[in-house]
Amino acid sequence: MADAQNISLDSAGSVGAVAVPVVFALIFLLGTVGNGLVLAVLLQPGPGAWQDPGSTTDLFILNLAVADLCFILCCVPFQAAIYTLDNWLFGALVCKAVHLLIYLTMYASSFTLAAVSVDRYLAVRHPLRSRALRTPRNARAAVGLVWLLAALFSAPYLSYYGTVRYGALELCVPAWEDARRRALDVATFAAGYLLPVAVVSLTYGRTLRFLWAAVGPAGAAAAEARRRVTGRAGRAMLAVAALYALCWGPHHVLILCFWFGRFAFNPATYACRLASHCLAYANSCLNPLVYALASRYFRSRFRRLWPCGARRHRRARRALRCVCPVSSGPVGYPGDTRPRGRLPADWRGGSGKESARRGKAGPTQAQE
Numbered sequence: 001m002a003d004a005q006n007i008s009l010d011s012a013g014s015v016g017a018v019a020v021p022v023v024f025a026l027i028f029l030l031g032t033v034g035n036g037l038v039l040a041v042l043l044q045p046g047p048g049a050w051q052d053p054g055s056t057t058d059l060f061i062l063n064l065a066v067a068d069l070c071f072i073l074c075c076v077p078f079q080a081a082i083y084t085l086d087n088w089l090f091g092a093l094v095c096k097a098v099h100l101l102i103y104l105t106m107y108a109s110s111f112t113l114a115a116v117s118v119d120r121y122l123a124v125r126h127p128l129r130s131r132a133l134r135t136p137r138n139a140r141a142a143v144g145l146v147w148l149l150a151a152l153f154s155a156p157y158l159s160y161y162g163t164v165r166y167g168a169l170e171l172c173v174p175a176w177e178d179a180r181r182r183a184l185d186v187a188t189f190a191a192g193y194l195l196p197v198a199v200v201s202l203t204y205g206r207t208l209r210f211l212w213a214a215v216g217p218a219g220a221a222a223a224e225a226r227r228r229v230t231g232r233a234g235r236a237m238l239a240v241a242a243l244y245a246l247c248w249g250p251h252h253v254l255i256l257c258f259w260f261g262r263f264a265f266n267p268a269t270y271a272c273r274l275a276s277h278c279l280a281y282a283n284s285c286l287n288p289l290v291y292a293l294a295s296r297y298f299r300s301r302f303r304r305l306w307p308c309g310a311r312r313h314r315r316a317r318r319a320l321r322c323v324c325p326v327s328s329g330p331v332g333y334p335g336d337t338r339p340r341g342r343l344p345a346d347w348r349g350g351s352g353k354e355s356a357r358r359g360k361a362g363p364t365q366a367q368e
Helices: 010-042 056-074 076-084 091-125 136-154 178-212 216-260 267-294 296-303 307-323 352-367
Strands: 161-166 169-174
Touching: 010 056, 010 076, 010 267, 010 296, 056 076, 056 091, 056 136, 056 216, 056 267, 076 091, 076 267, 091 136, 091 161, 091 178, 091 216, 091 267, 136 178, 178 216, 216 267, 267 296
Parallel strands: none
Antiparallel strands: 161 169
16 A cells, blocks of 8 residues: 655655545545445335345445445545655554555455355355345355454554654554565455455356356246346446456556566656555445446435435335235235336226226236
8 A cells, every 4th residue: 555665756746745635535525425325225214134135235235335434434534644744643553553444444345245246146046045045144144254354364464564763754654574565465466356356257257147048938038037136236236346346456456566577666656556546445435326326226215315205205105005905025025916117007097986996906917
């Protein structure tokens, strides 16, 4: 990550001192608001991530939002201070804690994306056999395992960084010798980036291959049903995984170039390092935008947060109750008699005996 040891030329440093506060302030603002709204959407009352047996992906999205919000709040301001200030003002403990949290949240995000990809693969490839495995209880256990592994892999960074005196300045810089630093950086690239990206690529690749391999009328119908079931979460999480790979890739590539290539410290390399850090940090504020653009389900739940949206949702539910009886089973399960999509033309309008007749015939027509 960024440290004050690699100070470039004065001109590049002055440009960074101007650009970094603006970029990091935008990342902090957008990331805090966006991830806060994601948490509000997923934790709102009613059936959701903690109750619906088909919403294990919501738990992983919730965990990803927590990791992103922790990174935004605890790491971005201090990293901006490293770039803009010549002196580290926060002491040795904060120096160690900030860099530990950077890698802790990075590992938590990458492992969560890998877990989501495996969950989506099981949901599509083995929808019945994996039903007993893909429960909220097991998803919460998986989230706990993700954070445990993230803590284990990031623990060495608690001693990796420290403060040193350089004249009248106190700097927050790597404290290990080069050989140990190189070994840990390579291990971080392999475990925190290469392995999760490989798992995501393999599982999503096999999932897409399975979906598009269905042939014949029955196979096409089954594939289309699976696409409808997995569409709201699958597309959004695939986009999030691709965004993670694109945002964090340049950061890891520059570190590997530093250790195994030629990396002269000049204005060009300083600008590249600054751009790679900003891109990696921006990943935490872009995920909520992906959810909003790729998931209609997320947008509908987001609208319920506001009073007008909640009123419209209640009016729509009351209208459906007037049209047809509501079963005790959840939507999409056996026994559900709620209509799907737009109501047929003969269900709308009318009054008196005709409306009563339509209401009585509603369940049969809805199931058809």
